[in-house]
Amino acid sequence: xxxxxxxxxxxxxxxxxxxxxxxxxxxxxxxxxxxxxxxxxxxxxxxxxxxxxxxxxxxxxxxxxxxxxxxxxxxxxxxxxxxxxxxxxxxxxxxxxxxxxxxxxxxxxxxxxxxxxxxxxxxxxxxxxxxxxxxxxxxxxxxxxxxxxxxxxxxxxxxxxxxxxxxxxxxxxxxxxxxxxxxxxxxxxxxxxxxxxxxxxxxxxxxxxxxxxxxxxxxxxxxxxxxxxxxxxxxxxxxxxxxxxxxxxxxxxxxxxxxxxxxxxxxxxxxxxxxxxxxxxxxxxxxxxxxxxxxxxxxxxxxxxxxxxxxxxxxxxxxxxxxxxxxxxxx
Amino acid sequence: xxxxxxxxxxxxxxxxxxxxxxxxxxxxxxxxxxxxxxxxxxxxxxxxxxxxxxxxxxxxxxxxxxxxxxxxxxxxxxxxxxxxxxxxxxxxxxxxxxxxxxxxxxxxxxxxxxxxxxxxxxxxxxxxxxxxxxxxxxxxxxxxxxxxxxxxxxxxxxxxxxxxxxxxxxxxxxxxxxxxxxxxxxxxxxxxxxxxxxxxxxxxxxxxxxxxxxxxxxxxxxxxxxxxxxxxxxxxxxxxxxxxxxxxxxxxxxxxxxxxxxxxxxxxxxxxxxxxxxxxxxxxxxxxx
Amino acid sequence: xxxxxxxxxxxxxxxxxxxxxxxxxxxxxxxxxxxxxxxxxxxxxxxxxxxxxxxxxxxxxxxxxxxxxxxxxxxxxxxxxxxxxxxxxxxxxxxxxxxxxxxxxxxxxxxxxxxxxxxxxxxxxxxxxxxxxxxxxxxxxxxxxxxxxxxxxxxxxxxxxxxxxxxxxxxxxxxxxxxxxxxxxxxxxxxxxxxxxxxxxxxxxxxxxxxxxxxxxxxxxxxxxxxxxxxxxxxxxxxxxxxxxxxxxxxx
Numbered sequence: 001x002x003x004x005x006x007x008x009x010x011x012x013x014x015x016x017x018x019x020x021x022x023x024x025x026x027x028x029x030x031x032x033x034x035x036x037x038x039x040x041x042x043x044x045x046x047x048x049x050x051x052x053x054x055x056x057x058x059x060x061x062x063x064x065x066x067x068x069x070x071x072x073x074x075x076x077x078x079x080x081x082x083x084x085x086x087x088x089x090x091x092x093x094x095x096x097x098x099x100x101x102x103x104x105x106x107x108x109x110x111x112x113x114x115x116x117x118x119x120x121x122x123x124x125x126x127x128x129x130x131x132x133x134x135x136x137x138x139x140x141x142x143x144x145x146x147x148x149x150x151x152x153x154x155x156x157x158x159x160x161x162x163x164x165x166x167x168x169x170x171x172x173x174x175x176x177x178x179x180x181x182x183x184x185x186x187x188x189x190x191x192x193x194x195x196x197x198x199x200x201x202x203x204x205x206x207x208x209x210x211x212x213x214x215x216x217x218x219x220x221x222x223x224x225x226x227x228x229x230x231x232x233x234x235x236x237x238x239x240x241x242x243x244x245x246x247x248x249x250x251x252x253x254x255x256x257x258x259x260x261x262x263x264x265x266x267x268x269x270x271x272x273x274x275x276x277x278x279x280x281x282x283x284x285x286x287x288x289x290x291x292x293x294x295x296x297x298x299x300x301x302x303x304x305x306x307x308x309x310x311x312x313x314x315x316x317x318x319x320x321x322x323x324x325x326x327x328x329x330x331x
Numbered sequence: 332x333x334x335x336x337x338x339x340x341x342x343x344x345x346x347x348x349x350x351x352x353x354x355x356x357x358x359x360x361x362x363x364x365x366x367x368x369x370x371x372x373x374x375x376x377x378x379x380x381x382x383x384x385x386x387x388x389x390x391x392x393x394x395x396x397x398x399x400x401x402x403x404x405x406x407x408x409x410x411x412x413x414x415x416x417x418x419x420x421x422x423x424x425x426x427x428x429x430x431x432x433x434x435x436x437x438x439x440x441x442x443x444x445x446x447x448x449x450x451x452x453x454x455x456x457x458x459x460x461x462x463x464x465x466x467x468x469x470x471x472x473x474x475x476x477x478x479x480x481x482x483x484x485x486x487x488x489x490x491x492x493x494x495x496x497x498x499x500x501x502x503x504x505x506x507x508x509x510x511x512x513x514x515x516x517x518x519x520x521x522x523x524x525x526x527x528x529x530x531x532x533x534x535x536x537x538x539x540x541x542x543x544x545x546x547x548x549x550x551x552x553x554x555x556x557x558x559x560x561x562x563x564x565x566x567x568x569x570x571x572x573x574x575x576x577x578x579x580x581x582x583x584x585x586x587x588x589x590x591x592x593x594x595x596x597x598x599x600x601x602x603x604x605x606x607x608x609x610x611x612x613x614x615x616x617x618x619x620x
Numbered sequence: 621x622x623x624x625x626x627x628x629x630x631x632x633x634x635x636x637x638x639x640x641x642x643x644x645x646x647x648x649x650x651x652x653x654x655x656x657x658x659x660x661x662x663x664x665x666x667x668x669x670x671x672x673x674x675x676x677x678x679x680x681x682x683x684x685x686x687x688x689x690x691x692x693x694x695x696x697x698x699x700x701x702x703x704x705x706x707x708x709x710x711x712x713x714x715x716x717x718x719x720x721x722x723x724x725x726x727x728x729x730x731x732x733x734x735x736x737x738x739x740x741x742x743x744x745x746x747x748x749x750x751x752x753x754x755x756x757x758x759x760x761x762x763x764x765x766x767x768x769x770x771x772x773x774x775x776x777x778x779x780x781x782x783x784x785x786x787x788x789x790x791x792x793x794x795x796x797x798x799x800x801x802x803x804x805x806x807x808x809x810x811x812x813x814x815x816x817x818x819x820x821x822x823x824x825x826x827x828x829x830x831x832x833x834x835x836x837x838x839x840x841x842x843x844x845x846x847x848x849x850x851x852x853x854x855x856x857x858x859x860x861x862x863x864x865x866x867x868x869x870x871x872x
Binding site: 140 | 368415418419422424425426428429430432433434435436437438439440441443444552556559560563567593594596597600601603604607608611
Binding site for chain 3: 188191192194195196197198199200202203206207209210211212213214215216217218221224228270
C-alpha cells in the first residue's frame with residue numbers, strides 16, 4: 001500500500017474540501033433516528049422542510065437578486081393541495097404531490113409573469129399583494145379550505161413503492177421520506193445553480209440591464225427563476241401538510257414569506273448551502289430561546305438586525321471568506 | 332340601501348380613511364426623504380394603540396394619551412433611526428427591508444412582554460361618546476372627531492411642508508439628496524426629524540384608532556399591509572397620493588363587506604396589484620425607471 | 621474597408637425629453653466594414669443616439685434600419701440578438717462575477733445555451749473554448765479568475781469590449797472605449813480596435829473624446845452638435861471644416 005493512497009485519503013479528508021463536509025452531513029442526517037430521540041427527529045424533519053423552502057426561495061433571492069414577499073403562497077398551495085387531495089380525494093401520496101407541484105408551479109408562473117417586469121420595491125410589493133390574495137382566498141373560502149380553522153386530520157398515507165408498502169405514520173419513516181425528497185430537490189437545485197442557466201441568473205442579479213444587451217431577455221429568465229423557485233417551495237409545502245397533519249391559512253401570511261429570507265440572510269445568500277444552514281440556525285435558536293423565555297422574537301429580531309448591519313454575508317459567507325481567503329480570486 | 336344608511340357608510344369609510352391617511356402619510360414621507368420603506372411602521376402604530384390604553388389607564392383621560400402617546404412614539408422613532416437605521420443607509424434596499432422586519436420582531440415581543448397576549452380596549456373620551464343626531468338617526472361622535480383630526484393633520488402636513496423652512500428642506504432632500512447636501516442642509520439631522528415625525532404620525536393614528544377596535548398583537552403586521560396598499564396606490568413619496576389612496580381604501584373597507592361578500596379583503600390587494608401592473612408609480616407618484 | 625452594403629440606417633431619428641431635443645432629426649447610414657467615429661461636444665446627443673439604435677430608448681420619431689430591416693422600437697435584447705452590440709460610457713459589467721464569467725454570459729447567449737438548466741456549466745466545451753478565445757483576444761487570459769469589480773479600470777474597459785464582442789456582432793458600438801485610460805492603455809485599445817477591423821467584417825461606430833484616437837483609426841467622422849449632424853466625411857475633411865472647429869475642436 002503506497003503512500004500515494006494515503007495522500008489521497010488525507011486530501012479527501014482535507015477540511016477545506018467541500019466533499020468532506022457533504023459526506024459528513026449526509027452521514028449525520030442519515031443516522032439521526034439512531035441517536036436522537038423522537039422529539040428531535042421531528043424537529044430535524046421540520047428543519048429539512050424549511051431548508052428546502054429557504055434554498056428554493058434563495059434561487060430567486062440570492063441568485064437572481066429578487067426579494068419576494070409572497071413565496072409563502074406557493075408553499076401554501078403545495079400544502080393545501082396535498083392536504084385537500086389526501087383528505088378528500090385519495091390517499092395516494094404520489095398523486096397528491098404531483099398535483100401540488102403542478103398547481104404551485106402554475107400559480108408561480110402566472111403571478112411571476114406580472115411581477116418580473118418590476119424591480120426591487122415594486123417587485124416586492126406586487127409579490128406581497130398576490131401573496132396576501134392567496135392568503136385571503138385560503139382564509140375565506142371556507143367550503144374548500146376549511147377557512148380560518150384550516151385542514152385538520154391530514155392523513156399520513158401508506159406509500160406503495162413498487163409493491164413495497166411503507167407506512168409513513170411513524171416519525172422515523174416520515175423523516176426518511178422527507179430526507180430523500182428534500183435531498184433530491186436540493187440536488188436538482190444545485191445542478192440548476194451550477195448550470196449555464198444559473199450563471200445567467202447571477203448575471204441578472206449583478207446587472208439586469210446589461211444582460212439585455214448581450215441578447216438575453218431579462219424578464220423571461222427572471223420568470224423561469226420565479227417559477228422554479230415557486231415549484232420547489234410547493235414541494236416543501238407538500239411535505240409540510242402530512243407532516244403537521246393540520247394546516248391553517250397563516251402559512252400564507254406575508255410574514256411567513258419573510259422567514260426563509262431571514263434564514264438565507266443568516267446562513268448566507270450567495271452560497272448554495274447558506275439558506276439550509278440558516279434554516280437550521282434559525283429553528284435551533286427559536287427552539288433554544290423558547291426554552292428560556294416566551295420572548296424569542298426579541299432575540300431573533302436582534303439577531304436579524306445584527307446580521308444585516310455586521311454580517312450581511314451570513315455565517316457561511318463569513319466562514320467561506322475565512323477559509324478560502326476570497327478576495328480577487330474565486331476558489 | 333337607503334340614502335341615510337349610504338351616507339353613514341360613507342362616513343364610516345371616511346373614518347377609516349383618516350386613520351389610514353395619517354399612518355400612510357408618515358410612511359410615504361419617510362420613503363420620500365430617506366428612501367426607506369419602513370416595515371416597522373405598523374409596529375409604531377401598534378405602540379400608539381397600546382400607549383392609548385396605558386396612558387388612559389394611568390392618567391385617567393384619553394386626551395392625555397392623545398397628546399403624550401404620539402410623542403413617545405416619536406421618541407422611539409428617534410432611537411430606531413439613530414441606532415438601527417443610520418448604520419445601513421447606504422446599503423441595498425433589500426437589506427433595509429429585512430432590517431425593518433427585524434424591528435417588527437423586536438417590537439412585537441417587547442409589547443408582548445409588557446402587555447401579554449390579551450386583547451385590550453379603550454373607550455373614547457366622555458365628551459365624544461354617543462351619537463350626534465343627524466339625518467333622523469345618529470352617527471358616533473367619535474368617528475366625526477377622527478375625521479376632523481384627519482383633516483387637521485392633512486392641513487398641518489401641508490402647512491409644514493410648504494410654508495416652513497424645515498418643510499422646504501424636506502422637499503429639497505426628497506427630490507435630490509446631493510443637492511440638499513450642497514445647499515448646506517444637515518441631512519442626517521433632517522432624516523432623524525423626518526423619521527421622528529413619521530413615527531409621531533403612526534403613533535397618532537394608533538391612538539385615534541384605539542377606541543374603534545380591539546388592541547392586540549397582530550396590529551402591526553396587518554396595519555402595515557393596509558398602509559402599503561395606500562402608499563402603492565397613491566404613489567410612493569406622495570402625500571396627496573396617500574390621501575387619495577386612503578380615501579379609496581377607506582370606502583372599500585366600508586362598502587366592501589356590504590357589496591363584495593367574503594372576499595372583500597382581497598379587493599385591496601387586487602387594487603394594489605392592478606396599480607403595480609398598469610402604473611407602478613401609483614396615482615401621483617414619480618416616474619419609475 | 622467599405623464593402624458597400626448598408627448595415628445601419630437612420631431616417632429622421634428624433635428623441636425629445638420634454639422640450640429638449642437630444643437627438644433632433646438624424647439621417648445617417650453606415651456601410652459594412654466601416655469604422656466611423658462620432659464626435660461632438662458633451663451633450664451633443666452621441667450617447668442618446670447609441671441608446672436609440674440599441675433599443676435602450678424609444679425614438680420620439682424616425683426609424684432605424686439594420687441590414688435593411690426596421691428595428692425601430694424593438695427591445696434591447698431583440699436588437700442584440702440581431703447582431704448589434706455595444707459598450708457603455710460608464711463601465712457596465714457584472715461586478716461580482718469573474719472576468720471569465722462576464723465574457724461567458726455573452727458567449728452562452730450567442731450559442732443559445734442559456735436555457736440549459738440540468739447540465740454543469742463547466743461541461744460545455746464549445747462555450748469553454750470560445751470564452752478562452754475571447755479572453756485571449758482581449759489579452760486577459762491570466763486574469764480570468766479575478767472579480768470584475770476589483771480589476772483596474774483599463775482592464776474593465778477591455779472586459780467590457782470582450783463581452784460586447786462575444787456575441788459576435790455585425791455592428792459594434794463603442795461608447796468612449798478609452799475613457800479614463802492612461803496613454804499606454806489607450807494605445808493598446810487603439811491597436812485592438814484596429815485589429816478588429818482588419819480581421820473581421822465588423823462595422824464599428826465609435827464615440828470618442830480623445831482626438832488622437834479618432835484621427836488614428838477612423839475612416840469616416842460624423843460630427844454631432846445639439847442633436848444634429850453638422851459634418852460627415854473623411855478625417856482630413858473634418859479637420860478642415862470651419863463649422864466643426866467652431867463648435868467643437870475649438871474647445872480642445
